Amino acid sequence: MKSGFVGIIGRPNVGKSTFLNAALSSKVSIVTSKPQTTRDNIRGIYTTDDLHIVFVDTPGIQKPKSALDRRMAKQTIQALNDCDCLLMVTEANRGQGVSERDIPVIEQIKNADTPVILAINKIDTVSKGLLLPQIEAYADLNFFSELIPISALRNEGVQEVIETLGRYLQEGPMYYPKDMITDSPDHFIIAEVIREKAIMHTHDEVPYSLGVKVEEIRKKGKGVVVIRALVVVERDSQKAIVIGRHGSMLKKIGMDARRELEWLMGKRIFLELFVKVVPNWTKTDKGLSRVLD
Numbered sequence: 001m002k003s004g005f006v007g008i009i010g011r012p013n014v015g016k017s018t019f020l021n022a023a024l025s026s027k028v029s030i031v032t033s034k035p036q037t038t039r040d041n042i043r044g045i046y047t048t049d050d051l052h053i054v055f056v057d058t059p060g061i062q063k064p065k066s067a068l069d070r071r072m073a074k075q076t077i078q079a080l081n082d083c084d085c086l087l088m089v090t091e092a093n094r095g096q097g098v099s100e101r102d103i104p105v106i107e108q109i110k111n112a113d114t115p116v117i118l119a120i121n122k123i124d125t126v127s128k129g130l131l132l133p134q135i136e137a138y139a140d141l142n143f144f145s146e147l148i149p150i151s152a153l154r155n156e157g158v159q160e161v162i163e164t165l166g167r168y169l170q171e172g173p174m175y176y177p178k179d180m181i182t183d184s185p186d187h188f189i190i191a192e193v194i195r196e197k198a199i200m201h202t203h204d205e206v207p208y209s210l211g212v213k214v215e216e217i218r219k220k221g222k223g224v225v226v227i228r229a230l231v232v233v234e235r236d237s238q239k240a241i242v243i244g245r246h247g248s249m250l251k252k253i254g255m256d257a258r259r260e261l262e263w264l265m266g267k268r269i270f271l272e273l274f275v276k277v278v279p280n281w282t283k284t285d286k287g288l289s290r291v292l293d
């Protein structure tokens with residue numbers, strides 16, 4: 001059995017979480033079209049008869065501007081330290097060579113003493129002719145052990161990445177039971193699904209200011225679970241957006257979240273959502289601990 005921890009790193013929005021979900025044929029990490037979706041290290045476990053990979057999806061690497069950004073950056077650095085192999089993800093860029101925005105990512109990992117494999121994602125968005133110069137440019141850095149073009153969205157190249165990682169990992173133990181795909185606790189998964197739906201339905205600065213706190217998970221009768229959660233925002237104007245006209249937005253968010261949670265948990269769910277303003281919670285450590293701890 002070969003096994004090990006693989007950190008999935010890259011700048012925001014390149015498809016790290018999409019890759020993880022595709023690799024596991026499941027959903028353990030939320031995905032949206034907006035950057036800075038993933039805020040915590042999320043473990044996703046891939047197990048076959050002879051391969052056991054603990055993937056660690058991480059927040060995208062970028063210049064920190066707030067207390068929340070700094071917390072996210074800390075998470076990413078922590079994941080880097082604990083890995084046997086790194087999977088850097090970038091995206092196809094129409095042959096523009098090495099993307100400027102990947103430089104800080106490479107800086108961050110350049111001293112890593114583990115192999116780094118590069119997945120160039122979203123190849124479904126460019127023609128082959130434009131992809132080749134980009135692959136060459138990244139190969140010319142002489143930094144990556146392997147370069148693999150993929151489309152996580154279409155599940156193309158994902159298996160090849162897994163097989164390649166398998167070649168770089170050593171013989172080792174199983175870290176998790178073979179049928180376990182994530183070690184995230186229920187309350188975390190529930191909060192993340194609600195946050196995903198809230199991000200999807202809102203725009204501008206609202207997604208970044210959203211936090212979700214699950215206050216109660218209670219079994220009620222046979223196969224029914226009652227969940228009470230707070231959607232936290234930073235300002236009254238954001239609260240108005242999340243609630244919407246006559247509560248229409250909150251209703252949409254709640255309906256989408258409930259549907260997905262019922263699918264994930266295989267139970268009927270009653271979801272009660274409330275919206276609360278915690279002024280500037282992303283800006284200070286005190287604010288962070290009020291919402292995230």
Ligand SMILES: Nc1nc2c(ncn2[C@@H]2O[C@H](COP(=O)(O)OP(=O)(O)OP(=O)(O)O)[C@@H](O)[C@H]2O)c(=O)[nH]1
Pocket residue numbers: 010011012013014015016017018019030031032033034035036037038039058059060061121122123124125150151152153154
């Ligand atoms: N066209 C295309 N879009 C993709 C592909 N993979 C991911 N995406 C889209 O890219 C966006 C970002 O995907 P995520 O998986 O959330 O990206 P991420 O790197 O985890 O982002 P952060 O968590 O914010 O750092 C989503 O809209 C995805 O649907 C792909 O292979 N092709």
Ligand SMILES: [Mg+2]
Pocket residue numbers: 016017018029030031037038057058
């Ligand atoms: Mg992500």
